[in-house]
Amino acid sequence: MAVALLAEHDLSQLSETTARAVAALGAVGLPVDILVIGANVGVAGGQAAAIEGVRKVRVLDDVALEARGAEALAEILLSLKDEYSHFAAIAGAIGKDVLPRFAAKLDVSPVTDVIAVHGPNRFDRPIYAGNAIETVTCNETKIVLTIRPSAFSPARSDGSAPIEPLATPAASIADAAEFLVAHRTSSDTPDLSTARIVVAGGIALGSVHHFEMIENLASVLGAAVGATRAAVDASYAPNDWQIGQTGKAIAPDLYIAIGISGALQHLAGIQGARKIVAINTDPDAPLMQIADYRLVGDLFEVVPQLTAELEKRLNR
Amino acid sequence: MKILVAVKRVVDHTVRIRVRPDGSGVDTDNAKFSINPFCKHAVEAAVQLAEHGHADEVVAVTIGPAKANDVLLVALAMGADRGIHLVTEERTEPLAVAKLLKAVVEEEKPDLVLLGKQAVDDDANQTGQMLAGLLDWPQATFASAIEVNGDGLKVTREVDYGRATYALKTPAIVTADLRLNEPRNTALPQVMKAKKKPVDTRTAAELGIDIAPRLMVEKVAPPPDRAGGQAVGSVSELVDIIAEVAAGGERA
Ligand SMILES: Cc1cc2nc3c(=O)[nH]c(=O)nc-3n(C[C@H](O)[C@H](O)[C@H](O)COP(=O)(O)OP(=O)(O)OC[C@H]3O[C@@H](n4cnc5c(N)ncnc54)[C@H](O)[C@@H]3O)c2cc1C
Ligand SMILES: Nc1ncnc2c1ncn2[C@@H]1O[C@H](COP(=O)(O)O)[C@@H](O)[C@H]1O
Numbered sequence: 001m002a003v004a005l006l007a008e009h010d011l012s013q014l015s016e017t018t019a020r021a022v023a024a025l026g027a028v029g030l031p032v033d034i035l036v037i038g039a040n041v042g043v044a045g046g047q048a049a050a051i052e053g054v055r056k057v058r059v060l061d062d063v064a065l066e067a068r069g070a071e072a073l074a075e076i077l078l079s080l081k082d083e084y085s086h087f088a089a090i091a092g093a094i095g096k097d098v099l100p101r102f103a104a105k106l107d108v109s110p111v112t113d114v115i116a117v118h119g120p121n122r123f124d125r126p127i128y129a130g131n132a133i134e135t136v137t138c139n140e141t142k143i144v145l146t147i148r149p150s151a152f153s154p155a156r157s158d159g160s161a162p163i164e165p166l167a168t169p170a171a172s173i174a175d176a177a178e179f180l181v182a183h184r185t186s187s188d189t190p191d192l193s194t195a196r197i198v199v200a201g202g203i204a205l206g207s208v209h210h211f212e213m214i215e216n217l218a219s220v221l222g223a224a225v226g227a228t229r230a231a232v233d234a235s236y237a238p239n240d241w242q243i244g245q246t247g248k249a250i251a252p253d254l255y256i257a258i259g260i261s262g263a264l265q266h267l268a269g270i271q272g273a274r275k276i277v278a279i280n281t282d283p284d285a286p287l288m289q290i291a292d293y294r295l296v297g298d299l300f301e302v303v304p305q306l307t308a309e310l311e312k313r314l315n316r
Numbered sequence: 317m318k319i320l321v322a323v324k325r326v327v328d329h330t331v332r333i334r335v336r337p338d339g340s341g342v343d344t345d346n347a348k349f350s351i352n353p354f355c356k357h358a359v360e361a362a363v364q365l366a367e368h369g370h371a372d373e374v375v376a377v378t379i380g381p382a383k384a385n386d387v388l389l390v391a392l393a394m395g396a397d398r399g400i401h402l403v404t405e406e407r408t409e410p411l412a413v414a415k416l417l418k419a420v421v422e423e424e425k426p427d428l429v430l431l432g433k434q435a436v437d438d439d440a441n442q443t444g445q446m447l448a449g450l451l452d453w454p455q456a457t458f459a460s461a462i463e464v465n466g467d468g469l470k471v472t473r474e475v476d477y478g479r480a481t482y483a484l485k486t487p488a489i490v491t492a493d494l495r496l497n498e499p500r501n502t503a504l505p506q507v508m509k510a511k512k513k514p515v516d517t518r519t520a521a522e523l524g525i526d527i528a529p530r531l532m533v534e535k536v537a538p539p540p541d542r543a544g545g546q547a548v549g550s551v552s553e554l555v556d557i558i559a560e561v562a563a564g565g566e567r568a
Contacts, residue, residue, distance in 0.1 A: 074449060100445035100446045132536050177488070306558075
């Protein structure tokens with residue numbers, strides 16, 4: 001048997017998270033096929049074929065699939081159920097939406113948010129906001145997984161897998177939620193879940209205007225921008241910048257946390273960070289206790305100075 | 317419209333749990349339990365729809381130990397009309413919960429089932445999607461806004477690139493994200509009133525559905541320890557540290 005991995009892409013470009021999932025699935029020990037599904041996804045299909053270790057790429061290009069609703073994607077996966085033993089997706093908004101629906105239709109328990117693959121049916125996943133890691137064995141007839149991309153390094157991209165078309169299944173799709181409109185965060189910062197450097201701000205920034213200090217520092221460093229739930233709730237930052245238990249999980253080489261206390265729901269998203277810098281007026285804030293480098297100071301003084309000096313140093 | 321809202325009893329989100337030293341699980345013996353935060357947003361959404369005249373009945377349902385009646389009471393105090401408690405002392409996976417909820421849906425015939433997006437104990441983020449799959453109903457997960465739209469709903473979802481709005485025909489499944497609303501606090505009078513509201517308590521076993529776990533939990537371990545690091549005395553010292561990583565050479 002083999003693994004079918006649902007590719008992550010924004011219709012035009014393949015996300016690097018796909019290559020991370022391919023690397024994760026290597027430990028399953030079976031051939032991996034990538035399914036690229038959407039509208040005008042030819043480029044993403046080509047990019048998927050370049051991922052090292054992929055057996056083949058199957059592209060389903062259909063204008064009707066622009067929104068990639070869970071109802072339609074689950075039916076497409078269902079039409080392939082006899083061809084694969086494992087079905088996987090990235091634990092992003094699409095994978096989390098689709099895979100459990102699909103698993104229910106197969107009458108199997110999925111394993112979501114996998115952070116380690118120990119073989120064909122043994123996986124680690126975080127529970128209780130990452131305060132515990134459970135190792136589970138799944139003896140289901142089909143194995144259905146979502147993979148947390150930040151927990152894995154990407155597979156190399158010097159492969160050249162064959163690309164085949166995949167037909168839209170004939171089965172009619174149940175009444176589906178109808179896509180009306182996207183409210184896209186306009187930003188050209190790197191993707192949080194794969195960025196090498198992340199700069200994030202908390203409620204201490206005090207306003208959407210002051211939050212620009214975080215964005216400026218990130219821009220000098222070519223970093224992704226993150227935020228706490230408190231900062232997002234206060235509308236200082238868009239929802240897709242939230243890091244944590246219910247936001248995105250990150251694993252950068254360097255995480256710079258500014259005016260962030262380090263609530264356990266926030267820490268849930270940053271366990272993969274290699275080094276953490278924390279800037280906070282309160283030396284006792286939980287994040288200051290675990291940061292590799294902690295600077296006690298007022299962010300309104302520190303951040304402008306830091307940004308200016310880094311800009312000079314890095315000639316940007 | 318009739319709304320069913322699923323609420324789960326979980327270790328309170330402020331509790332920092334401890335893993336048992338023998339790796340057999342999480343020690344919850346003396347922990348404080350509460351209604352799952354996401355479920356509170358789901359209840360609030362249901363009650364608001366009723367208050368705005370869009371729903372004539374809100375039924376709260378929980379699956380769990382006898383003690384889980386306390387989270388039904390929270391839902392009833394917030395404004396749900398009645399409760400259903402399917403009692404089981406066993407660990408239930410989302411698939412089992414979804415199957416039990418499906419049986420309740422078949423009895424109650426709601427137009428909308430609201431659930432939390434995830435439970436903060438198992439962090440599974442599965443149950444709503446699985447229920448939608450079992451029923452073949454449309455789903456809108458991670459909702460940050462719900463509006464009535466003709467005889468259906470308009471739901472805004474939080475997605476990876478921002479937000480996206482969908483139209484759903486009912487019956488439908490919606491799972492609540494944290495920005496959906498501000499759940500109300502309840503005071504003693506509401507709680508006293510809630511205690512008089514009807515709760516239908518039955519054993520889950522009565523439904524004759526196989527709810528045995530499918531995944532075997534082999535062990536539970538604490539995450540790798542993060543030791544604290546060093547204090548940085550000045551901004552220029554920090555510039556050196558950050559510049560090294562940013563330059564792309566040495567890793568931090
Ligand atoms: C179910 C649930 C899920 C959640 N999920 C998430 C999640 O995914 N992500 C998340 O982030 N949160 C999440 N939260 C919220 C979390 O519990 C915290 O409330 C939140 O992370 C706090 O954000 P904060 O650090 O910005 O604010 P605070 O905790 O208020 O901390 C602000 C910090 O700024 C410091 N400060 C103040 N002024 C300055 C200054 N001038 N200069 C420098 N420092 C200053 C303070 O000392 C303090 O440490 C969740 C909560 C719940 C209940
Ligand atoms: N035992 C349960 N009883 C009632 N509702 C539940 C139960 N387990 C999960 N749910 C619902 O499903 C949502 C998501 O849970 P989960 O899939 O476990 O993350 C919760 O917020 C609840 O609304």
